Amino acid sequence: MVEKKGKKEQAPRAKMPEQAPDVRNKNFLEVPLGLTPDMAKMEAERCLQCKKPACVEGCPVSVDIPGFIARIAQGDFDGAAVKLWERNALPAVCGRVCPQEIQCEGNCILGKKGDSVAIGYLERFAADHARENGTADLPVVAEKTGKKVAVIGSGPSGLTVAGDLIVKGHDVTIFEAFHQSGGVLVYGIPEFRLPKSIVASEVETLVTLGVNIETNSVVGATVTIDELFEEGYDAVYVGVGAGLPRFMNLPGENLIGVFSANEYLTRTNLMKAYRFPEYDTPVPRGRNVVVLGAGNVAMDAARTAMRLGAESVKVVYRRSRAEMPARAEELHHAEEEGIEFILLTNPVQFFGNDNGRLTGMECLKMELGEPDDSGRRRPIAVEGSEYTIPCDLVVVSVGAQPNPLLTNATPDISLNRWGNIVADTATGKTTKKGVWAGGDIVTGMATVILAMGAGRESADSIHDYLTLGW
């Protein structure tokens, strides 16, 4: 174990080396470059190795944070990765995309007086080190049980279930609608924030462990859940995400140039339109771009537009800065890259030319009124404050809904009134025997780590079912 530092003075928190803003806003390479081994060790030594670590309480899957950090401090980087894998199947991903400031790091005791330990950076470091050097041992696969599990969807929750159950000796097949696995990690989150080679390597590991992946399979269309049972599957996990875009139903929304974030990001990331015409799928390269919304999705769209050569990119949001739900790091990076935030502003309608192409957006100024149900102050329109923002590309990023394609084809799975699958919070069991569900399809769009946490709980419950019964 690491010696506790007796002195009051804390070493400063590690600074992540990054590509400079005016360089990176023109390329799709990853923005933060990663800590060096020396930097990681120094940062790890800042951790007080608390007996009752508050940080762990902030982590939805209770990663043994002091445990993995101690190993980094000792220079045992592979040991740190193995420690992470005990609770988290995708540490290289979570180290990059978890909202650490409101989870683990937000709880870190050091954050009370100064800067919290950079837990996310360290998690990323250990996972990257193990992946790049290929030195950490793969988990041992238990003896085959002869049971077959179908996992529907290959996002973080599906991947977690597949990984857990293959190791426990079950046969696992993932059914994925797209031609590539990874869910939002490949079609939504851009390369500059999460390199696709990392996701591919995680998927590769699952295949090495014996997971079978059937891409191009839309469950509900290509095959139904009942047919999977007829084919001999003993249990089914549904992790199909919250894939349906929400539009705002404003006049002019079907003009050419108004996109859902899903379409804009899928074209760019999954179909690699940023490399058009080397790749065949095009994406509009807007000159003056407006992004509606202020979550991670909106920041990804805005930063993508900048990289595709926009002259101006504006994020238009109806509340104020304090309510913007994106990760702090994304907001910071976006601003550094030259993206303007137009706050307390709401779109009213879109204007186009005779060819049906977008030319501008009318919006309205808002002010904050009384707090609403969510405790956030409700934005109220300021009368007569209409004005027009000229633009040729609008990306609507105001949330997502569950896709009814699978659930329509499976009427015996109960849904709540928003169309999300009803699943037991502790086990992930749905109302249909032998079927579990977790991740965004149950909770609505949340986070990678919550989707993985739900996957892990369901995997445990599925294992119990396969060995003990429903």
Next chain:
Amino acid sequence: MFKIVNREKMAQGTIVLNEIDAPRIARKAKPGQFVILQANEKGERIPLTMADVDSEKGTITIIYMIVGKSTRIFGNLQVGESYYAVIGPLGKATHIENRGKVVCVGGGTGIAVLHPITRGLKQAGNEVITILGSRNKDLLILEDKMAKVSDTLHICTDDGSRGHHGFVTDVLKDVLEKEDIGLVVAIGPVPMMKFVSMITRDKGIETLVSLNPIMVDGTGMCGGCRVSVGGETKFACVDGPEFDGHAVDYDELSKRLTAYQEDEKISMDACQAV
């Protein structure tokens, strides 16, 4: 996977037929449904309707016109080669029932889409009057197959090289004068569907059209395929592709189809340069 087991050229090589090994899809596909295909990993996702399905053999058949880079790459694939991805069956199946007398109007490759629907309508006991149109006699496809599933078949060509000299709408007007029609199905270029729908709207005859907006996923997750129907936004890939012809905003659809014109040209030029 997705191996091409049969390939034919039609309409002087401008249209190509592929029969593809896709057992899971073949087991489930119904008339009116489509698939999305990718020729290779770098390729675009292209929606094409299934013109035929052989569930026993486990194959599906697509018939497509070579109009741009992707369909050109498709057209070059030979028997024994494979598509990288084929996804489906997507979209809603045609609702087929006995409506008495029906008219099926097809233009261009729309005829390929129309064929399984016409066959279904015939099998359901309808008297089927079919009207097919093309620019000239050499571009007309599937005439024999359509004849087999129709009680009456009319051919129209823009240049008069075969059948009626003029548009399908001329013949349609004639038929509607003389017969009591329960349903019209029109599948082809957007202007054709628009004019057919204008004629049948005046007469109050229910009309089904199949729309072909630009798509990405085909499962409802992108909204790229939005069309306005009866003043409401619909996603053609999951709510359609068939809609009430009288309610569709064809002008919006025509405009949206031009969204990538410049990029399509860049793609095609780059492809021709190789």
